[in-house]
Amino acid sequence: MSTVTVTLPDGTPLEVERGSTVEDVAYEIGPGLGDDTVAGVVDGDLVDKHAPLTDDVTLEIVTESSDEYLDVLRHSAAHVFAQALQRLYPDAKLTIGPWTDNGFYYDITGVDIDEDDLEAIEAEAEEIIEEDLDIERELVDRDEAFERYEDNRFKQDILETEAADDEAVSFYTQGEFEDLCQGPHVESTGEIGGFALLEISAAFWRGEEDNETLTRVYGTAFPTEDALDEFLEQRRKAQERDHRKIGQEMDLFSIDETTGPGLPLYEPNGKKILNELSEYVAGLNRDAGYDEVETPHVFRTELWKKSGHYENYVDDMFLLDVNDEEYGLKPMNCPGHATIFEQNSWSYRDLPVRYFEDGKVYRKEQRGELSGLSRTWAFTIDDGHLFVRPDQIEEEVLATVDIILDTLDTFNLDYTVQFATRPEKSVGGDEIWEKAESQLEAVLEEQDIDYVVEEGDGAFYGPKIDFAFEDALGRHWDGPTVQLDFNMPERFDLSYTGEDNEEHRPVMIHRALYGSYERFFMVLTEHYNGKFPPWLAPEQIRLLPVSDDNIAYCEEIQDELEDFRVTIEDRSWTVGKKIQQAHDDRVPYMCVIGDNEEEAGTISVRDRKEREEKDIDIAEFREHLETEVEQQRTAVTFLAGR
16 A cells, blocks of 8 residues: 655654544554544644545644644534534524634524523533533435435535535534534533633625525633633623724714715714824825825726736725726725826836825625724725835835834734735736745845744735734734735836836835724724823813813813813713713823812813822923823823822
8 A cells, every 4th residue: 555754743754554544643653642632733724533644744633732622622612502503493504613713603594593592502502511422423425415405505505515526525423413514523522611602693605795694603612611711701801892882982983874884984083093193104104205195086997907906806896887987996095006106207216106195995895794993895094105126125125114113113012923925816927926925025034023924815916914913802903014016017017217228117015004094993992992092092181170160260271282182071060970981081181170270270180090189280281291292102191100
């Protein structure tokens, strides 16, 4: 019998018989490891321990101590949920139920359930876990599999697509329950120590809006109850920081179904923050030699065909018919910037040319994926595009990365870095892509930046460096980005005259310091828990008169602090209630103004950390705030250490 080479995590090669399973290899390494094997990671994919190895592969054995064990456990928990559901609702039809970063979900149909029903389903799931049912794998002939699902077109769809090339497919059974599934799973339901159902929502089959609407139930699972309790407590705290909740409490933004999904409306408080963010990034751009441009929201689709966006983004574009001509709301700003560059003649001495724009773009995301400001139909990118000579690439990318790092440091944000390579749908030849990828990776290495490679996650026109943030719920979102593009200059026939008087092709660099304002706004809201730094806060100072008699003096103080965002709380409330409201509104500074302050010509200052001091000179307070705002400090510091 022929053999295959299995490369273990430490680089050791192991020759085994072709068709050996992951578990067979584990026993070959040692009987203890074989007994402990739960699953395997083959060439980066998590597979069942019974999966046969028919080619040379890399292999990692998964045991209960492996990071991947939690994924396997949660996959089994999804089946426990499905079994519990069908015990209580026999007519429920199952579709797909994968594990996720924080748990699992299962999409179902044929039954009408809501949040109130989850408690009973969870209780039944706990019974199944107590029963400690063996989870067993069974290989079934395709024809028999179709017969088992003669009344479930969703499972038949899976058999016709993902499992189309398989003569036999795997089912997993536990007690009376069975499910078409590739696995892997734990040995029995009793291995699940902590189980909880979290929420319910709508979803589309295959994520396509034209498909049937399904019910999606989210849950999670852990090896122990203690680990589950810790997760649920963290989740509770995270939900308190959810930007949608804070946005409503602080009147920052709203999304109204009557105006359309995914189309945020910024209220005055939110717009003040956006203005500060825009002014900050505009200053960085101007200091770095960028010129500001502006492009319209809609173009003829000829432009999108020329840029390649039509071919790659048409399903996500909003298209319009205007006088029998097709137009599209712009999904990106780069074709407009390329057109501006194209309309001028350039010498090698003129490069690099740098443009920036806070450009509104539109992408038709699936409605089920829209969520607050994290994913919207309309959003604004703090876009920048550089047109550079090939010999300027490294210098400009390095400078751009430096600006991004300075920006993230200003907001005191944590982040991860991903290097995204060529996707399946892309434009340009192999040589162009290899050159672009090698140059971006060289910058990351030179800057000594920790990063992970995201294979196939680049833009269709070039590789990119992405900086990602984690939100309060532990999800990761793309933020700042640097993208190298050898393709769009080719498609737009961009050129400059070189020192040799010949025409040369520039290289285009796409970059954003925030990513999008909407997503960055979301990240900041949750990062600060709504307690924005004084320079960003929509209301920086609130004056609290002790009585109506002190309002006139408050107005004088407001005039002296006119360079700041100052309001007067003139409602007929007690001082205690005014202070509490200001704290609830997350105002950085409150000034309590009574007869004593008015007679002395001073103020009493209180900050949102509940520090307080009386008899403060107004000029001293103003000068400190000027410094605090100018230095863009992230904390209230006037009363610190006094």
